[in-house]
Amino acid sequence: DQQVKQNSPSLSVQEGRISILNCDYTNSMFDYFLWYKKYPAEGPTFLISISSIKDKNEDGRFTVFLNKSAKHLSLHIVPSQPGDSAVYFCAASATQGAQKLVFGQGTRLTINP
Amino acid sequence: NAGVTQTPKFQVLKTGQSMTLQCAQDMNHNSMYWYRQDPGMGLRLIYYSASEGTTDKGEVPNGYNVSRLNKREFSLRLESAAPSQTSVYFCASSETDSYGYTFGSGTRLTVV
Numbered sequence: 431d432q433q434v435k436q437n438s439p440s441l442s443v444q445e446g447r448i449s450i451l452n453c454d455y456t457n458s459m460f461d462y463f464l465w466y467k468k469y470p471a472e473g474p475t476f477l478i479s480i481s482s483i484k485d486k487n488e489d490g491r492f493t494v495f496l497n498k499s500a501k502h503l504s505l506h507i508v509p510s511q512p513g514d515s516a517v518y519f520c521a522a523s524a525t526q527g528a529q530k531l532v533f534g535q536g537t538r539l540t541i542n543p
Numbered sequence: 544n545a546g547v548t549q550t551p552k553f554q555v556l557k558t559g560q561s562m563t564l565q566c567a568q569d570m571n572h573n574s575m576y577w578y579r580q581d582p583g584m585g586l587r588l589i590y591y592s593a594s595e596g597t598t599d600k601g602e603v604p605n606g607y608n609v610s611r612l613n614k615r616e617f618s619l620r621l622e623s624a625a626p627s628q629t630s631v632y633f634c635a636s637s638e639t640d641s642y643g644y645t646f647g648s649g650t651r652l653t654v655v
Binding site for chain 1 (some may be wrong): 547576578583584585586587588591598601602633635642643644645647648649
């Protein structure tokens with residue numbers, strides 16, 4: 431039972447354009463959502479997060495949008511840069527205190543020059 | 544600042560062998576976690592430790608045991624390795640009230 435789903439295994443975007451990565455969840459108890467970025471042979475690193483009390487959070491070129499009624503969130507990267515090429519994981523949590531994260535399958539983003 | 548250190552980085556085991564994956568963090572975090580990453584499955588939680596002295600099962604605990612040796616160290620043991628445990632294993636840590644995990648660089652384990 432995959433509670434957090436990233437249905438696009440890969441995405442290819444031209445440098446300078448917008449990258450949009452999508453994530454769906456099924457557990458209505460999730461109240462905090464995060465995006466992690468992972469380069470080959472490294473561990474995931476935290477990128478941006480959003481609480482369920484908000485519908486948008488922005489940090490520089492990265493913006494996360496949350497649509498609670500659709501149980502959907504997305505990560506926008508504008509403008510996309512070659513260094514953004516990585517695997518992006520969506521994660522969610524429903525636990526106060528233990529902060530256990532449930533991760534999606536990941537989307538491999540490739541930025542083409 | 545080392546962050547989260549995992550050893551070894553690579554390991555090949557024969558079916559039935561045992562081994563312990565080591566993890567240490569130097570950020571004084573209370574919570575520590577073990578995840579495995581498999582193609583098409585994302586990161587799945589094996590075990591976690593909310594604080595020193597406590598451990599709990601995650602989504603996929605079968606075939607594994609853990610020890611929270613002290614606040615810094617959280618080890619993962621495979622008593623009798625199986626090919627299905629071939630995976631990349633990540634250790635992570637966080638503050639008690641934080642969702643921002645810090646991950647180690649991973650251990651790539653192959654069981655033949």
